[in-house]
Amino acid sequence: MSRSTRRLPRSFFARPSPEVGPDLLGRILVRRLGDGRLLSARIVETEAYQEDDPASHSYRGRTNRTEVMFGPPGHLYVYFTYGMHHCMNVVTGSDGEGSAVLLRAAEPLQGVEEMARRRGTDHPRALCSGPGRLCQALGIARQENGLDLMRGQELWLLEGSPVLPSGIDVGSRVGIRSGTEHPWRFSVHGDRFVSRVRAGGPVRGSR
DNA sequence: CATATGATCCGCT
DNA sequence: GCGGATCATATGA
Numbered sequence: 001m002s003r004s005t006r007r008l009p010r011s012f013f014a015r016p017s018p019e020v021g022p023d024l025l026g027r028i029l030v031r032r033l034g035d036g037r038l039l040s041a042r043i044v045e046t047e048a049y050q051e052d053d054p055a056s057h058s059y060r061g062r063t064n065r066t067e068v069m070f071g072p073p074g075h076l077y078v079y080f081t082y083g084m085h086h087c088m089n090v091v092t093g094s095d096g097e098g099s100a101v102l103l104r105a106a107e108p109l110q111g112v113e114e115m116a117r118r119r120g121t122d123h124p125r126a127l128c129s130g131p132g133r134l135c136q137a138l139g140i141a142r143q144e145n146g147l148d149l150m151r152g153q154e155l156w157l158l159e160g161s162p163v164l165p166s167g168i169d170v171g172s173r174v175g176i177r178s179g180t181e182h183p184w185r186f187s188v189h190g191d192r193f194v195s196r197v198r199a200g201g202p203v204r205g206s207r
Numbered sequence: 208c209a210t211a212t213g214a215t216c217c218g219c220t
Numbered sequence: 221g222c223g224g225a226t227c228a229t230a231t232g233a
Contacts, residue, residue: 047214055214065229082215083226089214102214132215142228175214 004028008157010150013073017048017092017099022168022186024090024101028109028158031138039114039138041106041128042160044191047173048184049089051098055179058098068146070098076155078135078145085132086141090149090157104174104185105129107193108137130195163188 008027013020024046031039049056057066057079068077069091077089077100089100106128108115115127115137128134135141140155149156173185174195187194 049214057214060230063230079214080228081213083213083228085215087214104214130216173214177213 004158004160006159007150008159010072010074013090013092013149014094015092017050017101018182018184020090020092021046021048021101021184022165022170023162024103024157025168025186025188026161026163028160029103029106029138029155030110030158031140031155032153033114033139037111037114039111040109041134041138042109042193043103043106045103045105045129045185045187045194047102047104047186048092048182049100049102050093053179053182055173055176056098058100062098066098069100070096071146074149076140076144076147076149078140078142080142082132086135087131088135088140088144102131103134104131105187105193105195106134107191125193129193 024043027043029041029043051058053059058069062070065079068075071091072095073091073093075091077091078086080086087102089102091100093099108124108127116122118139119127119133119137126133127137144155147155167189169187169189170183171185172180172183
């Protein structure tokens with residue numbers, strides 16, 4: 001088995017989310033559907049959330065919704081928002097700590113036709129570019145909340161090819177009112193599958 | 208129990 | 221650029 005097809009280990013996720021966020025770029029997200037078919041996509045955009053961060057769901061402490069976010073690293077935290085969209089996060093840090101990385105955009109690789117069917121469009125950039133779109137394309141909803149990415153047969157992350165720091169744009173997170181001072185949005189520089197940025201654009205990266 | 212709000216997307220202008 | 225869709229969650233009465 002080549003290195004790029006190995007699952008990321010628990011230790012990868014057991015770090016602060018602002019460290020895991022950029023390291024998730026270039027990794028491969030794999031989804032196995034009920035009928036055994038595989039869908040996969042290359043992560044190109046993420047955002048980190050932490051407990052002492054007003055923009056984070058974990059800021060006000062443990063609740064039924066955020067329970068998974070406070071659990072052990074390497075699990076999936078899914079939530080429903082705006083009455084129509086699901087968003088998926090990867091739980092980071094240590095057990096008992098409420099931190100996670102939101103997966104915001106990816107490049108479709110395997111099962112593109114199935115993703116297009118689920119999304120109701122053929123346009124490649126409209127399949128997985130945006131947190132709600134990514135979940136719809138891969139069939140991720142409340143039912144997938146809490147999945148263990150190390151042991152599960154439904155969803156996991158492969159090592160893929162990490163992106164060097166010089167190729168990563170760092171900026172303020174999207175769609176939040178507080179916590180915009182933190183440079184915790186990470187994206188692959190120049191990648192056309194990164195979700196559309198709001199006016200103001202990304203802060204130029206670490207190059 | 209009631210209500211305000213949101214880590215969004217889409218279509219129209 | 222703007223607003224509607226649409227509902228789980230958190231919060232306060």
